[in-house]
Amino acid sequence: MGLFNLFNKEKKEVLDQGLSKTKESVFSKLTRAVAGKSKIDDEVLDNLEEVLITSDVGVETTLRIIERIQKRVSRDKYLNADELNSILRDEISELLLENNSSTTSDFSDPLQETPYVIMVVGVNGVGKTTTIGKLAHQFSKAGKKVFLGAADTFRAAAVEQLVVWGERTQANVIKQKMGADPASVAYDTVSSAKANGADVVIIDTAGRLHNKVNLMNELTKIKNVIQKVVPNAPHEVLLVLDGSTGQNAFEQAKQFTKATDVSALAITKLDGTAKGGVVIGISDQFKIPVKYIGLGEGMDHLQVFDRKNFVNSLFEQ
Numbered sequence: 479m480g481l482f483n484l485f486n487k488e489k490k491e492v493l494d495q496g497l498s499k500t501k502e503s504v505f506s507k508l509t510r511a512v513a514g515k516s517k518i519d520d521e522v523l524d525n526l527e528e529v530l531i532t533s534d535v536g537v538e539t540t541l542r543i544i545e546r547i548q549k550r551v552s553r554d555k556y557l558n559a560d561e562l563n564s565i566l567r568d569e570i571s572e573l574l575l576e577n578n579s580s581t582t583s584d585f586s587d588p589l590q591e592t593p594y595v596i597m598v599v600g601v602n603g604v605g606k607t608t609t610i611g612k613l614a615h616q617f618s619k620a621g622k623k624v625f626l627g628a629a630d631t632f633r634a635a636a637v638e639q640l641v642v643w644g645e646r647t648q649a650n651v652i653k654q655k656m657g658a659d660p661a662s663v664a665y666d667t668v669s670s671a672k673a674n675g676a677d678v679v680i681i682d683t684a685g686r687l688h689n690k691v692n693l694m695n696e697l698t699k700i701k702n703v704i705q706k707v708v709p710n711a712p713h714e715v716l717l718v719l720d721g722s723t724g725q726n727a728f729e730q731a732k733q734f735t736k737a738t739d740v741s742a743l744a745i746t747k748l749d750g751t752a753k754g755g756v757v758i759g760i761s762d763q764f765k766i767p768v769k770y771i772g773l774g775e776g777m778d779h780l781q782v783f784d785r786k787n788f789v790n791s792l793f794e795q
């Protein structure tokens with residue numbers, strides 16, 4: 479159990495509220511899928527396949543879910559169509575638990591070494607800086623000394639935004655001028671964190687570079703520089719994905735994980751979208767664990783991704 483993954487009533491409310499659009503959409507589609515049906519037959523399964531695919535679960539994961547339900551139907555013979563929700567909940571939960579050996583834990587579980595360096599990557603606008611702010615808040619709240627590195631030096635506003643989060647969360651922000659070398663900012667941050675006995679360092683990076691090769695080279699450079707100060711760093715490379723882009727988030731996860739070492743995923747902006755099913759597909763198909771989900775813009779709107787709680791919330795009536 480980490481520092482901030484205790485699932486309580488307030489967190490359940492944030493999760494339920496955040497998933498409400500996805501939930502509404504899935505439920506209305508499911509209702510249509512079983513309309514006029516008393517048992518789960520091939521037609522219901524076909525409809526269900528369409529429901530899952532149009533809910534951004536992704537084709538591969540959808541087929542796996544359908545296969546499990548087919549097996550269950552042939553095993554249990556007669557299954558009532560109105561049981562479909564609970565069957566889906568069980569089968570998706572089990573699929574995710576089976577497929578992904580990692581346990582539900584956050585980065586603080588426990589810190590293997592201090593300063594514990596987390597590098598945050600992802601294309602522009604996905605929610606990197608906001609996720610960093612939320613993480614800083616959780617670490618600060620847990621009594622950890624946090625340093626943030628403003629290595630997105632492409633826009634002055636990017637540095638400012640991180641400074642604001644630093645003030646809100648009592649984290650130290652290390653920055654240089656706009657246009658400065660991002661690797662140099664990262665170096666300063668980790669050095670300063672080490673000299674000041676910090677527990678956690680989180681490095682913000684830019685998502686916008688002229689092309690993918692440049693972006694990946696930049697990230698590699700930042701990593702190499704950090705390692706001069708803390709040889710095992712970065713301890714985590716967190717790839718942030720915008721859940722509201724559905725299948726696009728999937729594509730980004732594929733491309734990024736191919737091009738650079740990523741150790742964990744965060745899927746943001748699940749509130750305000752009906753595409754939350756993408757979390758199920760990504761969690762099923764990538765070896766890299768989904769660690770965090772973003773459920774709003776507030777400080778307390780980041781949660782450790784717990785597969786069971788997630789699926790329960792989605793299929794709870």
Ligand SMILES: Nc1nc2c(ncn2[C@@H]2O[C@H](COP(=O)(O)OP(=O)(O)OP(=O)(O)O)[C@@H](O)[C@H]2O)c(=O)[nH]1
Pocket residue numbers: 600601602603604605606607608609630636684685686746747748749750771772773774775779
């Ligand atoms: N509703 C909602 N909005 C979010 C969430 N996470 C981030 N945002 C918003 O998304 C917008 C972009 O977030 P940023 O954190 O600036 O994204 P970024 O990846 O740092 O963007 P760049 O620095 O431009 O690459 C902001 O308006 C955030 O408030 C979330 O979980 N839910």
Ligand SMILES: [Mg+2]
Pocket residue numbers: 606607608630636682
């Ligand atoms: Mg940013």
